[in-house]
Amino acid sequence: MAAVTLVYFAWVREAIGRDEERVDLVSPDETIGELVTRLAARGGGYAEALADPDRLRAALDQQFVGFDQAIGTARELALFPPVTGG
Amino acid sequence: MKRIAIQTDDFDISAELAALEALGGGGVASFTGIVRGEDGLVALELEHYPAMTQIQVERIAQEAMARWPLIGLSIIHRHGRLIPGERIVFVGTASRHRGAALESCAFLIDWLKSRAPFWKKAHYADGAGNWVASRAEDEAKAQDWDR
Numbered sequence: 001m002a003a004v005t006l007v008y009f010a011w012v013r014e015a016i017g018r019d020e021e022r023v024d025l026v027s028p029d030e031t032i033g034e035l036v037t038r039l040a041a042r043g044g045g046y047a048e049a050l051a052d053p054d055r056l057r058a059a060l061d062q063q064f065v066g067f068d069q070a071i072g073t074a075r076e077l078a079l080f081p082p083v084t085g086g
Numbered sequence: 087m088k089r090i091a092i093q094t095d096d097f098d099i100s101a102e103l104a105a106l107e108a109l110g111g112g113g114v115a116s117f118t119g120i121v122r123g124e125d126g127l128v129a130l131e132l133e134h135y136p137a138m139t140q141i142q143v144e145r146i147a148q149e150a151m152a153r154w155p156l157i158g159l160s161i162i163h164r165h166g167r168l169i170p171g172e173r174i175v176f177v178g179t180a181s182r183h184r185g186a187a188l189e190s191c192a193f194l195i196d197w198l199k200s201r202a203p204f205w206k207k208a209h210y211a212d213g214a215g216n217w218v219a220s221r222a223e224d225e226a227k228a229q230d231w232d233r
Contacts, residue, residue, distance in 0.1 A: 009135055010205035011217045059203070062138040078135055078203075082220035085132070085163065085204025086119055086175055086195055 002028045004035075004071050008049070009080035012056065015049035025071055032058050032077065033067035050079070057082055087158040087180075088147055092139050094166040096173060102160050106180040111157045115187035116178040117195045123170025126211045132165040132174065135203035139163075146197045150179070153193070154186040161194065165204065193231050200228040 002025040013019050025035070033053060040050035050056065058065055059078040071077060087109055091097070099118060106114045121130045147159055158180035168174060177194045181187040206218040 007135070007137075009203070010133055010207070059135070059138055062135075062141050064201075076137070078138065080135070080203070081205060081217065082225075083200060083203055084206045084218045084220050085134070085202045086199030086224075 001025070002071075002073070004074060005076045006039075007076060007078045009078065011081060012049045012079050015045040017045050028072045029070050031068055031070050032060070032065065035071065035077070036067065036079065055081060087160075088151070089160040089162075090140065090143050090147060091162045092134065092136075092143065093162065093164060096164070097162050097176060099173075099176060102162070102176060102178055106158045106160060106178045109158045109180050111180040111182045111187075113182065113184045113187040114158075114178060114180045115184070115191040116176065117191050118173055119175040119195070121168050121170045121172050121174060127170060127208050128211050129170075129209040130168050130174070131207040131209060131215075132168065133205045133207065134163075134165045138203045142202050143198070146194065146201060149197070150190045150194050154179075154181065154190040155183065156181050156186060156190055159190070159194075161198070163198065163202065163204065196224070196227045196231060199224045 003022055005020060005022055007020045008016050036050050036053055039046050053067055056079055060074045061076055143161055156179055160178040162176040164174055177191050179187045179190045207215055208218055209215045
């Protein structure tokens with residue numbers, strides 16, 4: 001089964017209570033948005049962090065992508081708030 | 087010359103500027119971002135995505151070099167815990183033309199703010215800590231460079 005390593009940053013990481021985990025995909029066609037919805041359904045900190053996708057951004061294998069992107073064979077999916085560097 | 091450094095340590099601005107000046111282009115521009123101590127802020131904690139930061143800042147630097155005739159570019163971005171008055175970020179550009187140096191410097195800091203994977207958490211004297219929210223005008227400034 002296809003799987004991806006999830007990495008979390010900032011308040012997403014704090015709400016979920018871990019900085020990374022391995023998650024099985026329903027299929028390689030599963031999109032980031034679909035996976036985020038599935039994770040939010042776990043409730044608790046996952047719901048707190050992921051229930052509102054508009055507050056989140058994603059990077060697939062270190063490249064910013066939209067939530068309609070299929071995860072495919074990517075190794076790492078990062079979920080985080082909009083960046084605030086500089 | 088292209089220098090990119092993602093680090094916890096402070097840096098020597100004089101040395102960074104001197105390296106750009108020594109390229110002989112005739113024009114050097116720079117921007118330094120410093121932690122503001124307003125509203126009782128005691129520290130700013132900068133988290134980043136180590137596997138992506140270097141790659142992404144490299145992409146931003148390449149974009150600047152594609153848009154302007156630069157002979158030198160330096161980007162230093164710190165992470166970790168910083169107190170008011172400490173430097174966070176430095177951008178320096180060198181060119182034969184002042185317009186290219188000034189514009190590319192503004193472009194680089196705008197894009198770093200909204201396209202580099204850093205997150206700031208503000209810590210206050212009463213122990214409270216909150217993640218700094220992104221500002222719509224920062225994203226708008228970054229997008230202005232695409233018009």
